[in-house]
């Protein structure tokens with residue numbers, strides 16, 4: 001070809017083979033920022049139907065890990081596809097700033113230099129620390145190519161946001177959801193604070209398992225006294241709770257027995273007799289009395305610390321699966337104990353202080369940590385003959401999410417949101433069923449269970465870094481007051497001055513003039529509450545606070561609210577498919593408020609947001625809740641520093657580029673767990689190269705082509721037309737994958753089009769025409785028309801995922817830039833498809849496969865070196881021949897053979913192919929074997945014409 005090389009239309013493009021992502025991505029991000037493209041996208045979509053993804057705020061400490069990176073990438077792809085389809089889809093990122101993790105970290109650093117650091121100094125340092133990490137994480141999220149209003153994020157420590165928290169609290173208080181009271185709650189003795197349900201992690205611990213004896217004191221019915229000496233047997237795994245024992249629960253409907261063993265009498269539930277007999281090593285164990293649990297209620301036994309232990313109805317908490325059927329009850333140390341104790345009129349005893357040390361009443365263990373005292377208590381019981389049996393078992397014990405230390409139950413005065421107030425729980429459950437789409441659908445069960453079972457929400461924390469609870473105490477009578485005027489004032493002052501104001505002003509700054517205590521009538525003095533709000537309450541109000549901070553978000557959200565208000569129950573959630581696009585149903589499109597987080601948020605953010613929103617307005621805060629899986633290592637294990645299997649996004653970006661992190665995150669269905677490891681990343685980098693090279697090939701062959709040269713579809717060659725139809729079908733599939741947020745299928749589809757449809761077939765088939773025909777030969781322009789559509793559509797279809805590469809490819813062709821200055825401002829292309837179900841492209845591929853299969857053995861035996869040397873004869877059924885007839889002129893080009901002959905054969909059920917070496921000569925320019933090549937070293941007629949066209953120019 002050497003002599004003719006300059007006469008060929010060889011590919012030209014600046015879009016390089018080598019991606020050099022790690023270096024070029026930051027330049028692209030700067031380029032986007034200079035042009036303020038996110039703002040231009042917002043401008044272009046404003047007023048469209050609302051598809052609003054509300055960012056769940058990550059906590060502002062530490063660098064991103066693969067989980068936080070994946071979460072933001074999924075959200076980014078979701079928002080991008082919505083914008084692509086024409087929705088008004090803003091993204092306002094947020095951060096959760098208050099709370100213990102930062103306070104603990106900052107407190108440690110501060111106290112190292114100044115042990116007497118005060119609350120305000122600590123709060124100031126926490127604020128600086130949070131701001132520092134917001135800035136770091138923002139850069140890291142932006143580095144991943146995520147678009148959003150990064151200059152105006154919402155921050156829970158912003159004074160506008162803090163005021164909105166206080167208003168939400170005041171709203172709930174006004175509706176009488178908020179109460180202060182004594183409760184037995186999870187308490188971290190290490191961090192010295194109450195913990196919410198979402199802050200508890202269970203892990204298996206070794207625990208003592210002991211059977212304790214409670215000697216009989218009084219039996220009002222007199223049935224037990226004749227068996228004296230008699231003791232009730234109770235089982236516990238927390239010996240340290242025994243000093244607070246006030247009762248024994250029974251199941252009134254169960255059967256209990258008095259058992260005699262070697263002269264002593266024991267009371268326990270009959271179904272538990274075999275297990276207790278084994279544990280205690282009883283040899284005789286004769287049943288001397290049977291009685292129903294109901295007959296035991298109000299019997300009094302002697303508690304381990306000498307107090308009365310009264311039998312109470314323990315329905316439904318008495319199990320016959322473990323223990324003895326008589327449950328040790330310490331209302332100060334257990335949720336169920338507390339509940340049953342309240343019902344049965346038991347007092348609450350809690351001889352344990354905030355640090356988890358015994359106080360008066362737990363002699364001789366006063367001052368000891370309850371977490372270290374179990375063995376000594378067991379020995380103490382044994383000395384007093386109160387121990388029937390003792391063993392060690394493994395069972396799940398609650399731990400603090402923060403310090404990972406074991407937590408205890410402790411009765412303290414706390415602020416609560418009462419979940420069953422005014423039918424709230426039922427309303428929340430109803431919203432879950434009728435107003436929200438849950439994806440995957442199984443996540444509905446998880447949120448339903450977690451709302452059904454959740455206890456009242458403990459809102460108070462005895463910490464410094466958060467929003468102060470706007471309550472006041474009357475110094476005269478001690479009453480605590482939640483007054484609307486005080487709460488409103490607290491919100492206003494906070495909006496103007498920030499939440500420090502609660503701690504810097506005297507109470508008179510918040511208490512209006514003339515205010516009197518509603519209990520005792522005193523005019524003062526009043527004292528301000530020092531407890532802060534649970535950080536989960538902050539994040540539970542983001543659907544209000546983010547709007548308070550961002551006027552444009554608020555306007556978009558308000559349009560969604562308005563549309564949703566007019567929607568009857570059920571209609572809004574008919575089905576994701578029925579929800580339709582911007583041009584959807586005649587009723588108009590359904591606005592969406594989307595939450596997209598990990599599975600722990602059924603107890604956390606999904607839950608807290610629903611509690612606040614349903615409490616305040618009776619509405620769900622969202623229409624769609626998407627729950628993704630966990631990010632794990634290549635072997636399916638959680639990533640931990642201690643295991644040494646942590647992969648950080650920064651490392652992957654440095655080695656492969658953010659584009660590969662994005663493809664990785666999107667390549668696995670987010671509805672399941674997602675794994676990451678070197679091999680996985682290498683595979684993705686390989687797939688990336690294939691897509692990149694396809695873009696490069698398309699661009700290379702379109703250097704002299706643009707939209708003005710597009711041929712109408714009726715002037716395409718038949719083969720090109722069939723392929724263009726096929727592409728349109730593929731594109732429709734891709735669209736559906738994006739719209740259903742089935743990202744992995746969209747990327748699979750993209751890769752398939754690039755490798756299977758284009759690289760392996762169409763590009764091969766069209767090369768000859770592209771390179772050798774005269775530049776404006778209709779057959780070449782036809783191929784280019786199809787390549788143009790492929791480039792245009794595929795770059796757009798790749799853009800929610802491959803944000804950098806799609807942009808690079810887009811900018812590499814002036815025809816694309818003319819349509820839109822950035823691919824990320826483009827709209828999804830709609831292509832017409834013929835209605836026929838039996839598309840021709842798969843049919844043509846089947847013919848091609850049959851021919852290649854027949855040629856392959858000849859190539860293997862070196863009889864032919866390429867398919868171009870082959871003459872093929874196809875014997876096919878007449879119906880196939882008829883269908884192929886329209887392609888007759890293009891068939892040899894499509895099959896890349898010298899000559900293709902079709903013979904209709906009524907006897908043939910399958911096509912059969914004969915292959916011979918062609919007798920035609922090879923054209924020296926196009927390397928095809930053609931009938932009109934007159935001599936060795938000559939050129940074909942087609943090439944002669946092409947050369948003539950070139951000289952005419």
Ligand SMILES: [Zn+2]
Pocket residue numbers: 188189190191192400401402403404405
């Ligand atoms: Zn802790």
Ligand SMILES: [Zn+2]
Pocket residue numbers: 474475476477478479517518519520521522
């Ligand atoms: Zn008072």
Ligand SMILES: [Zn+2]
Pocket residue numbers: 772923924925926927928939940941942943
């Ligand atoms: Zn030729």
